[in-house]
Amino acid sequence: MKYRFADKEKLLSFGRYPDVSLADARLRRAEAKVALGQGRDPGAREVAEPVTTFEAAAREWHANRCASLDPGHASRLMTRLERDAFPALGARDLRSITSADVLGMVRSVEARGALDVSRRLKQHVSQIFRFSIPQGWADNDPAACLSGLLKPKPRTKHMARVGLQELPQLVRAIDGYDGDETPRRRAVTRAALLFTLLTWARTNETRLARWDEFEGLDGAEPLWRVPAERMKMEREHLVPLAPDVVKLLGEVRAYSTGGYVFGGDKLGQPISQNTMIYGCYRMGYRGRQTVHGFRGLASTWANEAECYRSDWIEMALAHADRDDVRSAYNSALYLTPRRRMLGEWAAYISALTLQGKNVSAHM
CATH class of the missing domain: 3.30.160 (Double Stranded RNA Binding Domain)
Structure with missing residues (x-):
């Protein structure tokens, strides 16, 4: 008009x-x-009521960010605020909130042992205030000075794993896996262990893998696109697949039922959380090797090779930095060298398997 x-x-x-x-x-x-x-401009927008409370500002900040976030990540972010921040700060006027108020909220989260969540909440509160200040809703960021007061995270306890010199025996044990299970379950356990070793994936990334996440299995550049909601860093993870992995997936297709690659005993369900670790126990590695420890073995191999850049290795392990834009850019940027690195890792594992079979044949 x-x-x-x-x-x-x-x-x-x-x-x-x-x-x-x-x-x-x-x-x-x-x-x-x-x-x-009536003398009014019909195209003029009505002036919105000024934002004064923390919850109102937080919801405005969240709505402003939503378009750039994965839906699952956006939902988890708001859930954290609704569970912990809003009960303590939500109804408060932004200008009345002090550093002590924010610290009190963070301390209550620390008290239940959720140190990762407490740090993220402190970061969210700081971002909300930095979003509010230029709009005239707040004067300062009361969370800015709290970093040194947060409870330190305990030292990382590395998952048990054998030394790199014992990798050949582990690979042969997986290849010849013969646990006391049904034939189908033995095949699924073996394939899941080998797939995890070859892709550097975490346990849940493997056990919940679905066929529709795989792309180009018949092409030159096959890819596994792991959705953000299943990743520790809450971002989509791209895994270039080596020919040996594609071949393994082809074998799994023969007995896979439903949408999950590694299906459990019940139709439509994945293998259980303990399937692979119990497989390690049956191979005689209880207390010596965990499934998560496969990642440490792969990382050690790649770092000792001295021909792979550390950022390729970190990206392959999904240890990406928290900058969403830079991480997404680097994930695509490093896809070619990571494909080569994972391909050479798979070739090395295959050579160890073949070597073991040749040794057995001459015994």
Whole structure:
């Protein structure tokens, strides 16, 4: 609708058809003409009520970020705020919140042992205040000075793993896996262990893998696209697949049922959380080798090779930095060298398997 207001020609849009029907558009045109008759500009936006409370500011900040976030990550972020931050700070005026108030909220989360969550909440609160200050809702960031007061995380306890010199025996044990299970379950356990070793994946990334996450298995650049909700860093992870992995997936197809690659005993369910670790126990590695420890073996091999850059290795392990844009860019940027690195790792594992079979044949 073209109209003039204050001696200027303007254009007013009522929405896109068919989202807005012709009848609705005519009604809005009539309302616009009434506004003009009353001396008001129908295209002028009404001034919103100023934001004053922490919860209102937090929801505005979240809505502003939502478009750039994975839906699962956005939902988890809001859940953290609703569970811990809003009960303590939500109804408070932004200008009345002090550093001690924020620290009190963080301490209550630390008290239940959720140190990772407490750090993220402190970061979220700081981001909300930095979002609010330029808009005139707040004067300062009370969370800015709290970093040194947060409870330190305990030292990382590395998952048990054998030394790299024992990798050949481990690979042969996996290849010849013969646990006291049904034939199908033995095949699934062996394949899941080998797949995890070859892809550097975490346990849940493997056990919950679905066939629709794999792309180009018949092409030159096959890929496993692990969704963000299953990743520790809450970002999509791209895994270039070596020919040996594609071949393994082809073998698994023969007995896989349903959407999960590594299906459990119940139709439509994945293997259990303990399937692979119990497989390690049955091979005689209780207390010596965990499934998560496969990643440490792969990392040690890659770092000792001295021909792979550390950022390729970290990206392959999904140890990406927390900068969403930079991480997504690097994930695509490093796909080619990571494909080569994982391909050479798979070839090395295959050679160890073949070597073991040759030794057995001559015994």
